[in-house]
Each structure stands twice: as C-alpha cells, then as structure tokens.
Amino acid sequence: MAKSKTQFVCNSCGSAHPKWAGQCADCGEWNTLVENAVEAKSARSERFAGYAGEQSRVQKMSEVNLQEVPRVGTQLSELDRVLGGGLVPGSVILIGGDPGIGKSTILLQAMCLLSQQLPTLYVTGEESLQQVTMRAHRLELDGTELKLLTETQVESILAKAKLEKPKIMVVDSIQTIYTEQLQSAPGGVAQVRESAAVLVRYAKQNNVALFMVGHVTKDGALAGPRVLEHMVDAVLYFEGERDGRYRILRAVKNRFGAVNELGVFAMTELGLKEVKNPSAIFLSRFEQKVAGSVVMVTWEGSRPMLVEVQALVDESHLGNPRRVTVGLEQNRLSMLLAVLSRHGGVATHDQDVFVNVVGGVRVMETSADLALLSAVISSLRNKPLDQDLIIFGEIGLAGEIRPVPNGQERLKEASKHGFKRAIIPEGNRPKTKIADMEVIGVKRLDDALQNIFS
Incomplete structure (x- = not known):
C-alpha cells in the first residue's frame, strides 16, 4: 500500500x-x-475499493433522464417542508446549531420513523449506544428497527456501512469524526473537511441520504461546519434559545427546495413537536390595545407568517440615542428613522428606540419597514393601533412605499386570522376583493401615516 x-x-x-x-x-x-x-x-483506490457505485460517463443534455427522483418523507411535515418535500436519495444535509438546541433529538425522531420503511444507520461519536437508546425510550420512540453504531474513525464507519447498506445515514457529529490519513486531532478544520469529503463521496456514489450534525459556537470561531457548507446539498440551522420552548429550523442552502424555508417546532417532554400554525403562536397579544404594537405578515420560504412587531420610544439622556433591535437589522432601523424624519415629519434624534419581534423570529425581508415605523410612532405618541389592523410594505429612501412579493397570499393569511383592515403598498392592492377585509393601498410614507393614525 x-x-x-x-x-x-x-x-x-x-x-x-x-x-x-x-x-x-x-x-x-x-x-x-x-x-x-x-x-x-x-x-486512494484501495481505500475506496468496493465503495463506488455506478461509474459516471459523459452524456449529452438531450440524453439526461429528467424523471423526478422520488423523495422519501420523514413523517415530520415541518422537516419535510424545510427539506423541500422530503429526502432525496444521495443528498447530503448539514444540520448546524448551538449545543443542546435539539439537533440530535429531531434526527433521532426522524430516524426512528424512517427505520420502519427503509434500512437506516445512526452513527454517534459523542454518545454510547446505551445513551442513545435511553433517550429514545424517554421520548417514547419506536426504534426497534433502527441500527446504531458508535465509531469515530471514518474508514471504520464506511466499512460498516458497506456491510449494512443503509439508505439513510446520520453522523452525529462531524466534529468527532477523524481519518487516519491525518495526524491532527479530531475537530480541527483539516480533519472535519477531509472526513466530510469522504462521507459525501460515499453518499453520492451509493445513493445514500446522509445527515451530518455540526456544532457552531456563538461567535462562529469553530470553522468546521463553515467549510462544509459548499460541499453539501442542504444546510439547515436550528435557531432559538435553549431555555425557550420554540425552535426554528431554517434552510440557508438547499439544492432540492426553496431557500430560507422555515419549520417551527415546540420542545416538549416527548421531544420536538411540529407547530402546524406558527402564526397563532406568535400572535399571543394582550386583550387590551397597547401602544407600540402592530402585526405584520412576513414571508418565510413558501408560506406567510404573522408576527408582532413591538417598539418602545423613550427620551434619551445620552449624547447618542440608542438604537436596539431584536429580530431585525439594526442598520436598517437607523436608515428608516432618517426617512421618517425627512419624509414623515417625525424626528427621533433625541429618543431611544428599542424594537423587538415577538417570539424570537428573525425577519430578514424588507416588508417589515412600514410596520416598524408604525410601531415607533405609536409608541412615541402613546397612541395604540387597532388590533384588527395588518401592515406591511417596503419603504424607499425617497419616502415611497414599494410593493413586496406574494402580497395576495399575505392578505389571505391575515384574513384567515380575523384581521379586518390592511394598509399595504398600492402595488400589492388585490384585483379581487378579500372577504371581510378593508384593503388600503398607499404610495408615500406621509399618506400611509395619515391612514394609519387617522
């Protein structure tokens, strides 16, 4: 050799x-x-002898088989949504997130369900077989058909996989896996990258759906999962506080589905449970109207979701007033406050402004602009907004209200939850009337503020 x-x-x-x-x-x-x-x-040839599948060959584009590859459902609808409809054979999925956020829990739940219909292999490098089995019993999972393996050497993992021939495989976690070809310690950038490359090659050549778990520190100092993002087909991240109840699974890369797709789970004593209607959770508002609170419709992946935006404006006693955001981009808040001063006639240069998206949701799109400024003015004037009012729209630097994608679907989602009045961009005004909803289209910021606070 x-x-x-x-x-x-x-x-x-x-x-x-x-x-x-x-x-x-x-x-x-x-x-x-x-x-x-x-x-x-x-x-290299000896190490991968017997692992390779069908040899590749050059083909014309006209000869390529366009028949859609059948997906495998995990029986967890929120996970399937984030994956784009289910698992694609031969795909490699990286699930990242802070330790303790729920990565191993959701994979164990999915593997126990999948093991009833397909050969599965759960490889753990962090826990013993007894620990994994005890967790499955605690979560009341049926794992009688799930095969477990405790191993950290990638060559041994592939040798066992060659014998078992699984269709779905989990490696938990990639930081604990090492290859004997390198002398560095497991968890280093070189070990993580080389081990992942070997596993990805095996999954592609043998048509095995592979999950890899990766830990990410808060400051991103651990480079392992970061260098893997370009090697895998999908990158999913768990978000949420470990001491909180809800977890959000977000797709930031997906070759087989929509990017920025989002799945919502609730952590219970029996593991992660799917949240079928996340809008109802993020709209747990006070019975009485309060100033500084407004509801908007954000678009996450392939579905709309209603979230509450709260603002608190108070007199500043500092030379530089504070601008603090949770769930929104802080630089965009500063820009919108400048637009509000110039084109809305409302100055906040001597006020501290705090903005929060309820429920721990991160709003990445610009459709929250109009709702954000409405909440700011509501808090500044101490004037509560109607609870049946929905607002969304992007604000430009010239004070114009720009349309946002999927406006019709956003309005239907709001109407389904009982909202009676909507203030939206003129470009999003629906051609057909929404049942039991008054829709007001606005073109300029001053026009929008007049309709909101009239």
Whole structure:
C-alpha cells in the first residue's frame, strides 16, 4: 500500500507548503496554514475499493433522464417542508446549531420513523449506544428497527456501512469524526473537511441520504461546519434559545427546495413537536390595545407568517440615542428613522428606540419597514393601533412605499386570522376583493401615516 503524505495549505491564498509555519510565505497572512491529506493514487483506490457505485460517463443534455427522483418523507411535515418535500436519495444535509438546541433529538425522531420503511444507520461519536437508546425510550420512540453504531474513525464507519447498506445515514457529529490519513486531532478544520469529503463521496456514489450534525459556537470561531457548507446539498440551522420552548429550523442552502424555508417546532417532554400554525403562536397579544404594537405578515420560504412587531420610544439622556433591535437589522432601523424624519415629519434624534419581534423570529425581508415605523410612532405618541389592523410594505429612501412579493397570499393569511383592515403598498392592492377585509393601498410614507393614525 502506497504511503500517503500531508501538506499544509493556506486558507487565504491556497498555496501549498511542505511543513507548517506561522506565516504564509506567499501572501504573508498569519496562522492560516492547515493540514491537508495528499494520497497516492493507489492508496486512494484501495481505500475506496468496493465503495463506488455506478461509474459516471459523459452524456449529452438531450440524453439526461429528467424523471423526478422520488423523495422519501420523514413523517415530520415541518422537516419535510424545510427539506423541500422530503429526502432525496444521495443528498447530503448539514444540520448546524448551538449545543443542546435539539439537533440530535429531531434526527433521532426522524430516524426512528424512517427505520420502519427503509434500512437506516445512526452513527454517534459523542454518545454510547446505551445513551442513545435511553433517550429514545424517554421520548417514547419506536426504534426497534433502527441500527446504531458508535465509531469515530471514518474508514471504520464506511466499512460498516458497506456491510449494512443503509439508505439513510446520520453522523452525529462531524466534529468527532477523524481519518487516519491525518495526524491532527479530531475537530480541527483539516480533519472535519477531509472526513466530510469522504462521507459525501460515499453518499453520492451509493445513493445514500446522509445527515451530518455540526456544532457552531456563538461567535462562529469553530470553522468546521463553515467549510462544509459548499460541499453539501442542504444546510439547515436550528435557531432559538435553549431555555425557550420554540425552535426554528431554517434552510440557508438547499439544492432540492426553496431557500430560507422555515419549520417551527415546540420542545416538549416527548421531544420536538411540529407547530402546524406558527402564526397563532406568535400572535399571543394582550386583550387590551397597547401602544407600540402592530402585526405584520412576513414571508418565510413558501408560506406567510404573522408576527408582532413591538417598539418602545423613550427620551434619551445620552449624547447618542440608542438604537436596539431584536429580530431585525439594526442598520436598517437607523436608515428608516432618517426617512421618517425627512419624509414623515417625525424626528427621533433625541429618543431611544428599542424594537423587538415577538417570539424570537428573525425577519430578514424588507416588508417589515412600514410596520416598524408604525410601531415607533405609536409608541412615541402613546397612541395604540387597532388590533384588527395588518401592515406591511417596503419603504424607499425617497419616502415611497414599494410593493413586496406574494402580497395576495399575505392578505389571505391575515384574513384567515380575523384581521379586518390592511394598509399595504398600492402595488400589492388585490384585483379581487378579500372577504371581510378593508384593503388600503398607499404610495408615500406621509399618506400611509395619515391612514394609519387617522
């Protein structure tokens, strides 16, 4: 067997070095050299002998079979939604998130359900088989057909997988997996990248759907999952506080479905339970009207969702008034306050402004602009808004109200939850009347504020 060797590659410029050094000799960057495996051809061929599937060949585009690959449902509708409708054979999915957020829990639930219809293999490098089994019993899961393996060496994992021939496989977590071709410790960038490359190659060649779990620290210092994002087919992130009840699973990359798709789960004693109607959860409002609160419709992936935006405006005793946001972009709040002062005639240069999206939801789109400024003015004037009022729309720097995508679907979602009045961009005004809803289209910020606070 030919001997494999290692080299050190600069993360900044990509140049290769025979040995480690503190500074890259080509680009001058410090602490950017990481170890990489360089295998001889015979070593690589021997290591993957028997793992390969059908050999690839050159084809014309007209010869490509366009028949859609049947997806495998996980029986968890929220997970299937985020995946784009289910698992695609041969796909590789990376699930990231802070430790304890629920990554292993949801995968164990899904694997126990899938094991009833397909061969499955759950590989754990962090827990013993007894720990995994005890957790399944605590969650009251039927895992009689689920096969478990405790292993951290990627070559041994592939050898066992060759014998078991699973159709769906989980590796929990990629930080604990290592390859004998490298001398660095497990969890390092080189080990994570090389081990993941071997697993991805196996999944593609054998048509196995593969889940990989990756831990991400709050400051993103752990580079392992980050360097894997371009290697996998889908990247899912768990969001939410560990001491909170709700978890949000968001797709930030998906080759087989919509990006920015979102699934909502509730953490219970029996694991993660699906939330079929997330809008009802994020709209738990006070019975009495309060100033600084308004409801908007955000679009997450392929569905609308109603969320409550709250604002608190108070006199500032500092030289620089504070601008604090939770669930929204802080720089956009500063820009919108400048537009409000210039085109709305409402100045907040001497006020502290605090904005929060209820329920821990992060609103990434600009449709929250009009609702945000409405909540700010409501708090500033201490004037509550009607509870049956819905607002959405993007605000430009010239004070114009721009339309947002899927306006008709947003209005239907609001009408379904009992909202009677909507203030939206003129470009989103529906052609057909929405039952039991008054829709007001506005073109300018001053026109919108007049209709909201009249």
